[in-house]
Structures are given as C-alpha cells and as structure tokens.
Amino acid sequence: GQNIDQPTEMTATEGAIVQINCTYQTSGFNGLFWYQQHAGEAPTFLSYNVLDGLEEKGRFSSFLSRSKGYSYLLLKELQMKDSASYLCAVMDSNYQLIWGAGTKLIIKP
Amino acid sequence: NAGVTQTPKFRVLKTGQSMTLLCAQDMNHEYMYWYRQDPGMGLRLIHYSVGEGTTAKGEVPDGYNVSRLKKQNFLLGLESAAPSQTSVYFCASSRRDEVTGELFFGEGSRLTVL
Numbered sequence: 001g002q003n004i005d006q007p008t009e010m011t012a013t014e015g016a017i018v019q020i021n022c023t024y025q026t027s028g029f030n031g032l033f034w035y036q037q038h039a040g041e042a043p044t045f046l047s048y049n050v051l052d053g054l055e056e057k058g059r060f061s062s063f064l065s066r067s068k069g070y071s072y073l074l075l076k077e078l079q080m081k082d083s084a085s086y087l088c089a090v091m092d093s094n095y096q097l098i099w100g101a102g103t104k105l106i107i108k109p
Numbered sequence: 110n111a112g113v114t115q116t117p118k119f120r121v122l123k124t125g126q127s128m129t130l131l132c133a134q135d136m137n138h139e140y141m142y143w144y145r146q147d148p149g150m151g152l153r154l155i156h157y158s159v160g161e162g163t164t165a166k167g168e169v170p171d172g173y174n175v176s177r178l179k180k181q182n183f184l185l186g187l188e189s190a191a192p193s194q195t196s197v198y199f200c201a202s203s204r205r206d207e208v209t210g211e212l213f214f215g216e217g218s219r220l221t222v223l
Binding site: 042096101 | 150151152153154168199212213
C-alpha cells in the first residue's frame with residue numbers, strides 16, 4: 001500500500017530552527033508537496049520538490065531524496081505565527097496526491 | 110479575491126438526512142476536488158473533476174455523489190447521511206497546466222451527523 005509518515009507533533013522555540021521529516025512509500029513518484037494548515041483553516045501551498053536537493057524559499061526550505069523516499073521541511077527563525085500543522089503529500093504515478101496525517105508544530109516563546 | 114468558496118461552513122444533520130455542499134471558484138481552474146479531513150488521518154479524496162461535465166471517484170467515494178454542471182461549481186451530495194460522514198470537508202481547485210499541481214483550498218465545511 002501507499003504510505004506517508006511524518007511525526008504527529010513537534011515543539012520548538014521562537015527564533016530557533018526546526019526540521020519536519022516525511023518518509024514515503026508510493027506507487028511511483030511525480031513530486032512531493034508541503035502545505036501549511038493553521039487550526040480551523042484551509043491548507044496553503046508551501047513548496048514542491050520533484051528533483052533531489054534543496055529548494056529554498058525565504059525562511060522555509062524543503063529537501064528531497066527520491067532514492068531514500070525522504071523529505072524534510074526546514075523552518076528557520078521561527079515565529080509564533082508558524083504554529084500550525086504541516087502536511088506532506090506525494091503525487092503518485094497516477095497523478096493522485098497521497099497525504100500524510102500532518103505534523104502539528106507548537107512554537108513556544 | 111474570493112478564490113475558492115464553500116457553503117455552508119457548518120451543518121448538523123440527523124442520520125438519514127440528505128444535503129449538498131457547494132463549492133465555487135473564480136480562478137477559471139479546470140480541476141476541482143472534494144476531500145475529507147479526519148483527526149489523525151491525511152486528507153482523503155472523495156471525488157474529483159477534470160473539467161465541466163466530468164467527474165471521477167477518488168479514494169473514499171461511497172455515500173457521496175458529485176456534479177460539475179458549470180466549470181466554476183462543484184457540488185458534493187450526501188444522499189443519506191451517516192455518523193461516519195462526520196468530518197471537515199474541503200474543496201480545492203487547480204490549473205490543468207500548472208507544473209507544480211498547487212491546490213487552492215476553500216475554508217472547509219464542518220459537518221456533524223447525529
């Protein structure tokens with residue numbers, strides 16, 4: 001079966017750096033996505049990786065290793081507004097998105 | 110800048126009742142989707158549409174029907190609601206030619222079936 005694994009919850013301190021991991025086993029691969037979802041709100045797109053390596057976008061970076069079935073989202077200079085759930089999703093060979101359950105990130109002052 | 114709009118935002122149903130969730134997008138997107146989100150689980154695709162007049166089943170289609178009579182609207186129907194359909198429902202849309210496949214989500218509709 002297809003599976004996306006990510007930690008259920010993480011805690012970090014304001015101003016620090018946090019890395020949220022995602023491992024996947026899917027039928028084919030056509031890209032990996034990260035979305036941010038604040039409590040009670042809709043998910044919003046953060047990043048897309050289809051080739052191995054690091055994609056940087058401001059304070060957020062996303063890394064992909066296709067051979068290891070592994071990705072991480074790196075958040076730098078954490079702010080209180082970064083408290084949210086972070087969803088990892090993989091597009092399989094049928095171009096369907098397979099979603100992880102999400103990682104709830106708690107930022108403490 | 111409305112984007113994707115869902116109505117209603119909240120609804121309480123009794124078992125066996127029917128209802129329709131409406132999704133409207135003003136971005137001229139070809140693709141539209143209905144997902145459900147339950148605690149401890151990833152988003153699960155119910156039905157989707159790749160264009161006006163077309164629909165297809167997703168991962169969890171049973172108990173739901175959809176229609177896409179107009180490009181901007183995607184309706185999700187529950188014919189006979191069951192407590193297992195208590196969930197938060199999200200509509201999303203995307204462009205056909207978008208390389209990244211970015212989805213734009215509505216704010217969600219919280220449905221409780223008693």
